[in-house]
Amino acid sequence: MHPDSKKDLKIREDLYRLIISQLFYDGHTQIAIQLSTAIQADPPCAPSDRLSHLVSRCLEQEKESKRAESETALGPGLDMEFEGDIATIAPEPAMYDCVYSVQHKGPGRYLAFSCDGQLVASGSADTSIKIMDVDRMVARAKETVVMEREEHPVIRTIIDHTDEVSALEFHPREPIITSGSLDMTVKFFDYTKVSLRKSSKTIYDVFPINCMSYHPSGDFLVVGVEHPTIRMHDVATTSCFACPVPQSYHTEPITSVKYSPDGRFFASGSKDGSIKIWDGISCRCVTTFTAAHDGAPVCSVDVTRNGKYVLSSGMDSVVRVWELSTNRCLIAYTGAGGGGKQMFRSSATLNHTEEYVMMADETTGNLCSWDARNATRKKLISLNHSDTVRHFAHSHVQAAYISTGDDHRVRFWYRKA
Numbered sequence: 001m002h003p004d005s006k007k008d009l010k011i012r013e014d015l016y017r018l019i020i021s022q023l024f025y026d027g028h029t030q031i032a033i034q035l036s037t038a039i040q041a042d043p044p045c046a047p048s049d050r051l052s053h054l055v056s057r058c059l060e061q062e063k064e065s066k067r068a069e070s071e072t073a074l075g076p077g078l079d080m081e082f083e084g085d086i087a088t089i090a091p092e093p094a095m096y097d098c099v100y101s102v103q104h105k106g107p108g109r110y111l112a113f114s115c116d117g118q119l120v121a122s123g124s125a126d127t128s129i130k131i132m133d134v135d136r137m138v139a140r141a142k143e144t145v146v147m148e149r150e151e152h153p154v155i156r157t158i159i160d161h162t163d164e165v166s167a168l169e170f171h172p173r174e175p176i177i178t179s180g181s182l183d184m185t186v187k188f189f190d191y192t193k194v195s196l197r198k199s200s201k202t203i204y205d206v207f208p209i210n211c212m213s214y215h216p217s218g219d220f221l222v223v224g225v226e227h228p229t230i231r232m233h234d235v236a237t238t239s240c241f242a243c244p245v246p247q248s249y250h251t252e253p254i255t256s257v258k259y260s261p262d263g264r265f266f267a268s269g270s271k272d273g274s275i276k277i278w279d280g281i282s283c284r285c286v287t288t289f290t291a292a293h294d295g296a297p298v299c300s301v302d303v304t305r306n307g308k309y310v311l312s313s314g315m316d317s318v319v320r321v322w323e324l325s326t327n328r329c330l331i332a333y334t335g336a337g338g339g340g341k342q343m344f345r346s347s348a349t350l351n352h353t354e355e356y357v358m359m360a361d362e363t364t365g366n367l368c369s370w371d372a373r374n375a376t377r378k379k380l381i382s383l384n385h386s387d388t389v390r391h392f393a394h395s396h397v398q399a400a401y402i403s404t405g406d407d408h409r410v411r412f413w414y415r416k417a
Helices: 003-026 030-039 052-075 133-140
Strands: 096-103 108-113 119-125 127-134 154-157 166-169 178-179 186-192 201-204 209-214 220-225 228-235 254-259 265-270 277-280 285-289 299-304 309-314 319-323 328-333 347-349 358-360 366-372 389-394 398-407 409-415
Touching: 003 030, 003 052, 003 096, 096 127, 096 133, 108 166, 108 389, 108 398, 108 409, 119 133, 119 166, 127 133, 127 166, 127 178, 127 409, 133 358, 133 409, 166 209, 178 209, 186 209, 220 265, 228 254, 265 299, 277 309, 285 358, 299 347, 319 358, 347 389, 358 389
Parallel strands: 209 254, 254 299
Antiparallel strands: 096 409, 108 119, 119 127, 127 154, 166 178, 178 186, 186 201, 209 220, 220 228, 254 265, 265 277, 277 285, 299 309, 309 319, 319 328, 347 358, 358 366, 389 398, 398 409
């Protein structure tokens, strides 16, 4: 027998013994005895959960490996410490095409991509949530025949809130979509269930929900409501925590929250015009940018992949990048909305490679974009909504974004072939 064959047989034997031990450990005694008899295990296998630990460790390593490969493919991200003559690897946002659209019965309110970029969720004032498959939306644009029902891009429609959906977040590790609503609840849905109708878990508040963000582990969820106090919830128990120093709270309701990719901190924006940075463990405020948008309410906050910068947008129609090591504004991206004040909150975001900054212009319905490093204006593109654009989101992993507005439409945009 070839040496490699002997080695493979030994690995197989060890694997079967691990399976038998795990079955005994989990209480599946009869199945364990049958398998032990079939492979003639000698000596007998003792109960053990070693296989469970090994599989858990290997899956975690596999995720880390995929994450590292993804980061390599996406480039270095936004880092102002390096020279600006870096060749771009992503297409300009104006080069994208609308490849799919779907309609809610009411105005669109919020959008979110899953962490792996495979799914998109949209929430509406009609209380519904739609979950769409990205690959199916892209394939739909290439098909000349009607697709089968089971291949329809909208894979789930959820109606469980009693008021408009105001926030959406995909769980970073589990097949869970989490929604916040003006009905003062946060709901958790397992979207693997075909007959999904009701939430598996609900957090009740006493104020309407405005925003939320998951810790990268998925163990904690920070929630901003129509009140100055930020809530941090333990996802498993739904227990609620808040900063132990009330003097550091915002003075008006929270409009946006976002965890850093490593979970060390999260950022928040408020109607009081300030941006605050909070310790991700103690929930204590460590930095405050007062009047971040010249006193105008803050609409959105985001954190770059390297955790060095916070991207914010305000009701002054200006987007800014804040350097956390120096606590100062590095760049202001201007020109959206004709420089006037906005009527509605409009989120700014970075593309998947962090080479472009984007924000929908509620006045014209165009998508404004800038070079992230030097704030050079890029070409405008009409988002083709017949009423005010209310939310916009870009994929974390590929050249794709999605928009929604008061025309009830959700439009999915993808890079040109």
